[in-house]
Amino acid sequence: MTDRKKDRDPQPAVSRRGFLTTVSSSAAAAAIVGVAAPRDVAAEPAPPSDLVSITLRVNGRRHELMVEPRERLLNVLRERLGLTGAKPGCERGECGACTVLLDGTSRYSCLTLAVEAQGREITTIEGLADGEQLSALQNAFIEEDGYQCGFCTPGQVMAAEGLLRANANPTLDEIRLGMSGNLCRCGAYGHIFKAVQKAAAARSRGGAQ
Incomplete structure (x- = not known):
């Protein structure tokens, strides 16, 4: 009779505190013995890609570099070569602050992989001046106040x-169109367009660069 009564007795319920204690103890034991806990794979940083050797020709100078295939030209110019004229603005090809020339054509360096620029002639803002002598275009920007904060x-x-290399004597409408990929938050567009017109006129008169 006693044995049957024991069989019918309900098992003691596990309290919330007891459950949490058991789970915590199990997790601690797993850590001690080296059992791998579940991981959030998506949160882990991707391993670095294999480095590749490239040679970049920037402002007439050759640079041999080891880069990751995913590295952007903008970052290599700024962080590896110390050419900080090109600016990281939107970093998605909308503001134009990172513009450089590739083989004489304007290009967003934030959307260009460094490995893509191999074998191309890269020109940055640092490469326009001849020593301390600014180019006609740079002087025109100064004379026409083609800037305010200066970031862009x-x-x-x-x-x-790039526009003037493709079209030496652009009309105002052509200048507006050619410069439409570069934003100026200060709103100095009118002065910028005048600077481009002035530089075009100076080049046509005396062949100044």
């Missing part, structure tokens, strides 16, 4: 340089 100015100058 290197990209504006490089976009204008």
Whole structure:
């Protein structure tokens, strides 16, 4: 009779405190013995890609570099070569602050992989001046107040340089169109367009660069 009564007795319920204690103890034991806990794989940083050797020709100088295939030209110019004229603005090809020239054509360096630029002639804002002598375009920006805060100015100058290399005597509408990929939050567009016109006129008169 006693044995049957024991069989019918309900088992003691596990309290919330007891459950949490058991779970915590199990997790601690797993850590001690080296049992791998579940991991959030998506939160882990991706391992670095294999480095590749590239040679970049920037402002007439050759640079041999080891880079990751995913590295952008903008970062290599700024962080590896110390050419900080090109600016990281939107970093998605909308503001133009990072504009450089590739083979004389304006290009967003934030959307260009460094490995893509191999074998191309890269020109940055640092490469326009001849020593301490500014180019006609750079002087025109100064004389026409083609800037305010100055953050976008290197990209504006490089976009204008690319435009004038493709079209030596652009009309105002052509200048507006050619510079439309470069934003100026200060709103100095009128002065920028005048600077481009002035540089075009100076080049046509005396062949100044």
